[in-house]
Structure formats: C-alpha cells, structure tokens
Amino acid sequence: MKKTLFLVFALIASTSFILSQCEAPELISWDYPNDSTLIIGFNASEGTTSYEMEFDIMMIDMDYGSMPQPYYITGTAQAGGNTIILNSTDHFYAFYHNYCSVIINGTCNEESYSSEEFYVSDMSILNEIECSEAHVLNALLPDGVGASYESTFLVEEGDTPLQIDQLSIFIDLTHSYLGDLDVTLTSPSGTTISLMYSPNNFGGASNMSVLFKTGFPELALSILDDGFQTLQGTYSPSQSLAAFTGEILSGTWTITVTDYLAEDWGVLAGACVFVESSPCTASASGSVYVDSNGDGVQDENETPAAYNLLSTSQENSLMTNGQGEFLNCFETGSLDFSLFNIPLYHNVDPENYELELAEGDFLEDMDFRLIPIPGMNDLVVEVYSYIPDVPGFERTYYVSSRNVGTECIEDINLTFTSPENTELLLVNGSADPITSSQEFTLNIGTLCSQESTMTEVELLLDQTLEVGIIHSYQASLNSVETDETPENNTYTLEIQVVSSYDPNDKLVDYEIVYEDFMEEQKRLTYIVRFQNDGTFYAQNVTVTDMIEEGLILESFELLESSHDVIPEFNGRELSLNFNDIVLPQSDLGLEESQGYVRFSFLPNENFSLGETIENTAAIYFDFNEPIITNTAVTLYDEEEIIDSVTELETEDWVVYPNPFSSSLTVESQEKVLSAKLMNVSGQIVLEKQVNSSIFQLETKYLANGIYSLILENPSGVSVSRIVKN
DSSP states (O other): OEEEOOSOOOOOSOOOOOOTTOOOOEEEEEEEEETTEEEEEEEEOTTEEEEEEEEEEEOOOTTOSSOOOOEEEEEEOOSEEEEEEEETTTSOSOOTTOEEEEEEEEEETTEEEEOOOEEEESSOOGGGGTOSOOEEEEEEEOOOSSEEEEEEEEEOOOSSOEEEEEEEEEEEEEESOGGGEEEEEEOTTOOEEEEEEOTTTTTTOOOEEEEEOTTSOBOOOEEOTTSOEEEEEEEBOSSOGGGGTTSBOOEEEEEEEEEOSSSOOEEEEEEEEEEEEEEOSEEEEEEEEEOTTOSSSOOTTSOBOTTOEEEESSSSOEEOOTTSEEEEEEOSEEEEEEEOSOOTTEEEESSEEEEEEOTTOEEOOOOEEEEEOTTOOOEEEEEEOSSOBOTTOEEEEEEEEEEOSSSOEEEEEEEEEOOTTEEEEEETTBSTTEEETTEEEEEEEEEOTTOEEEEEEEEEEOTTOOTTOEEEEEEEEEOSSOOSOGGGGEEEEEEEBOSSOOOOEEEESOSEEOHHHHHTTOOEEEEEEEEOOSSSOBSOEEEEEEOOTTBOGGGOEEEEESSOOEEEEETTEEEEEETTOOBOOGGGOTTTTEEEEEEEEOBOTTOOTTOEEEEEEEEEETTSOOEEEEEEEEEEOOHHHHHSOEEEEOSSEEEEEESBSSEEEEEEEEEEEEEEEEETTSOEEEEEEEEEEEEEEEOTTSOSEEEEEEEEETTEEEEEEEEEO
C-alpha cells in the first residue's frame, strides 16, 4: 500500500538551521510493500553527504512501562531524491503492526539539519484520507486504572475567524487492549464529546486508525488478513460531533485518553482535524478581569471572570471561558453587549459596547475591567453537604468562607456548631480545632478580595437519631473589621435526617421568598447532587437544566462543585459538564461515588406574588438514559398571610393553625386512615398511620416552608396546601 505524502507535518522536535543552500531533509513518501519492509523517500539539498534516521518505536510490548530508547539507522545520501529500504529482520522488529515516529537528520556541509517529525505504520490510514496537517503527538499512555492522559494541539488563528459548520477528526493510536480505553475530544471553547467509550467492548483488540465522522456506522472491529483484530476505517463517534457547530475553530484542542483497567499501555501517535467552516461576517473578542490596581492592564495576579454570561442584543450569546476570555461571531448591524453579573463593590469599565458592525469587522480587545471600590469589607459564609444525615454514618460538611469585599481581611475566625447526637471528628483532617463534641473555632487567616477557602468538617451521627427530625448546622465568621453586611456572616443549614437516600436530586435554598428578598436582589442558590449507582466507573457526568424565565439567565454564577466542571449554555439550557470525572460506583464507597454542583441566579424582576419558579435537572452518566430529579420550587408569597394564624377549612375537614409551627391539628368528618406531609420537592417528610377523625401531627423538626397535607380516608385522598412559619 503506497503512502505518498503531500502534507506538512506539525513541527515538534527540531528547528532547521539554514546556512547557504543547505536545507532540512524533506519527506516525499513512505511505503509498506509487505509486513516486514519499510521504504522511505526523501529529498536532500545540495551538499548533503549522509543521513541518520531516528526511530521512536511505539511498540505493543508488555515488557515496556515507558517509551523504549530511540534507535538510529545511518547511511550515505545525495542531493535530490533518496530511497531508503529498511527490513525488520535486519533493523529490529519495529514495523509489524506497530507505529514508529521518525526524524531524518541530514549532514550538509558538515552541519546537521533535521526534518519535521512524522510517523509510519502498516496500520495507519492517515494518507488515504488526505490530511492537510497531521499533528504528531507521540504521547505515552502508561498503564493506569482510571487514569487520564491529555494531549493538545493548536489550530492557528488566521486573518479571519472561522466558525465550525461541520467537523470530523482522525486519530492514530497504538494500545495492546483497546477495551480499556475511553477517548474524548475537547474544543477550545470547552465543549467535550466522547469519541470512543469502550471498557471491554473491544476486548484485547490492538491499535486504532479511525476517522470519526458523523453519519457513518458505529465502531466495529476490523480483521486483517493475518487475523489481527484492530479498529480501522471511518466510523461515527459515541457522541455527535455536531456539538462543535457554531464554535470558533482556532485555539487549543485536547484529546483525552482514559485507561480504565490494569496491565496494558500504549501511545497516542497523532491526529488530524477535518473542518467545513465559514468565515465570520464579523466578530468580537475580549476578556473580563478584575483590575485591582486600576492600570487598565490585566496583570499576572489579577483574577479573570470565568464562565460569565454577557448580555447581548443579538441572539449569539457571549460567555467567557475559564480564563475570562470570549470570542464570538456576529451578524452585521447593531450590536450592544454589556457585562451583566457584576461583583459586589465593583464598577465596570466600560459599562457596555455599542457597535455598528460591518462585514469584515473582527474586533479585538473588547475588554471589561472590574474596578474595586476601596474600603469595602464583606465576609460571607455558607454551609452545605451533598449527603443528608443518616443515623449511624459519618458525614462530611463543607463550610465556604468568602471575601466578597475589596480589601484584605486578616485574622478571620470560623466557628461551627453541629446539633446534638453528632460528634465532630476532624476539621480539614485534624482534630486540633475541636473544643467540644459539637463545636470548633478555626482561624482561617487572611482572605483578600474575591478569595475563598473551604473547610471540611467530618462528623459522626448517632445511630439512635430519629428519622424525620431536622438537624441544624451553624457557621459564623468573625474579624476585627466592620462588615458591610453582618447578617451573612452567620449561616444556618437545616437538613432532614433520613433512613435511606436517593442522591440524584435538586435543591433550592429558598422555597418561599417575600418582598424584601426581591427588593434586596438576593439570589436563589441551587445544588444538584448525583451518585453513580451503576456497576462501573462513570467516565463523564453531565447535568442539564432548562432555566425558567423567572430567572435572569445572564446572572448565572458557578459557586462550587465536587469535581472540575465546565458550564455551557444553549439558549436557556444549562449544561454542567463533568468531563473525565471517573466517578466510581457506589459499592466502592458511598461518598466516593457521589458529586454535586452549586450555582445561583437572580430572580426576574417580573416575578410576581403567587407565582413559582420551578426547575428540574437531568443527570446523564455516560451514555445511559438520564435520571430526572425532583422539581425545586420557589414561591413568591405575602408575609402578612404567613404571619397570621388561621384555619384551613375544607368541606370535609379543618386544619389549624395555618401557618403552623410545632404542631398542627386535623379534625375530619370522616375517619382518617393516614396522613402525610410532602415538601415542594415532592419528598414525603412526615407520615403517620391515624385511624381517627381527630389527631395531631408533631412538626417542630420540620423546616419552614410550604407543604402539601395528604389525607387518606375510606372515601379517597384529599390534598391541601399548608405553611410552616
């Protein structure tokens, strides 16, 4: 099979030194006429007298835990075309079903000049697909259980930004057990798709030379004439490449290979991207950062505003990446865009950009500077856990301490109190700060503007705990500085004790809000929790959430997550991508198999009395069907109604008081068989077998909020809304 190269390989290893007429050797072609013979043709410049070929063998050999040492073949050369025939019986067994990276060194006028690196293999279909620029990666994939290895290549930006219409990618990879591997591709914008997810699907097959392209058959093994099993040809990826449509092509692309199982290793040889693209009619790019010293330049220590949505007058959304940068194509005409989610105590410069874009306008440096207002001190503390309290188990709670002001605050003390029937064990892995079974005080030192610290609190729950009660955890921050908003220096988390737990849920911190909440422009904070209940690692987890109109989309703020996460928006759909999370299954550890993500939004100013904001998330573990969470509900209610004490009366029964506090009474004309209280998330928080027409429910341990009272009697079931204050 003749391999003729009309391509330029990415320069990796060497730089040519051009003196006089001497130039680096230039590869013409390579050919495998049979399993044991390799023929390489190259051009040499006038004055060349000899060559040296450097081979790095990408071997499938269990005796190697790292790349073997390169070996060299030398000989005489002449100006013009040279043909070198190598036989594996004479020159080591480097060729048969293996990959070799090669550099040709030529001696010209007693100086050495090196070709660009390339690789050869009787397995590769690289040149049959007419790749215009192959990226030689030559990246070692050591053996590792659940270990991931990233390789990157750069697509240079041209004179005109290019927007992806359709993309496919070719990959050459050698590995002795393809069934171990998962391969993903990540764009410069952070979008990740799975090209191949194959724990054991391809078993002991070795090597892959595959063009991943939409619309082709699913991956299947190829059997060579000698019985060798491999992956070779054009196939569809595990996930659609359409996810990259509309993104900018230029930037750093990442191929990630994860090896799930032990005993085998390999090498990622190279890759080639094929793109159908359209030039942007116009574009705007820039960055958002905190300009601490006000000099108009982003210095090395100045914080970027990562994953911030910007408000724009065109449909194209602007979102900064992890480095606070953005680049988008736009239509010609008017374009207004501004930074929406401005941090507290910061001014923004400029306030917005008002542009008239003409064709060919590729605007750069459309930066937004966040300028701190001097002298503002403001600490904020929050407590959360992604696992509820279960009697007899250890739990980890997280305390987030943030400085949202503009000045450094020194000598900050954190005090944490847990409820009775708990025992504090460790704080950040140490018992030193603990002063009693339920309390500790920790000096967390100095926090400067926008800095935060996380404190991990491990505790043990008494096995005699009553299921259904509400546990209250409290944290507070203290310093010598006067705080702008002292009320958020203390945080109380109320969490229900349960006997069993489905962690795939979504919670909101406020189930009821009132007029003062809206006037003070407070935020709704959501936490989505998930657990891998399968039988194998989850390579990727994605949480999708259709954001209701009642929330301001541009106000999105990513707070914390258990693992690295990349947010993306497609219209109002938010995707939170845990790429290469490698989440173990629950039988390997309860907490280890779980994760979470916390984020917040501002409610829309049109959120009116009596309305609710409802949000449901979908959790995807690799390619399984999504798990749909409960619906997190927030009601806008009137405080004067909540503060009154009234009866709730229906045709058949009466409940009082409503709102209730420590207990409520039910009087029914008909005998009640059972009673249940259900919160707005659809969870049964209290259940009682009654068999009476008059009874009481003890509710002192329930959190404040809205509940549905469900009464079952011989005639059927009736439901009414009640409120705890």
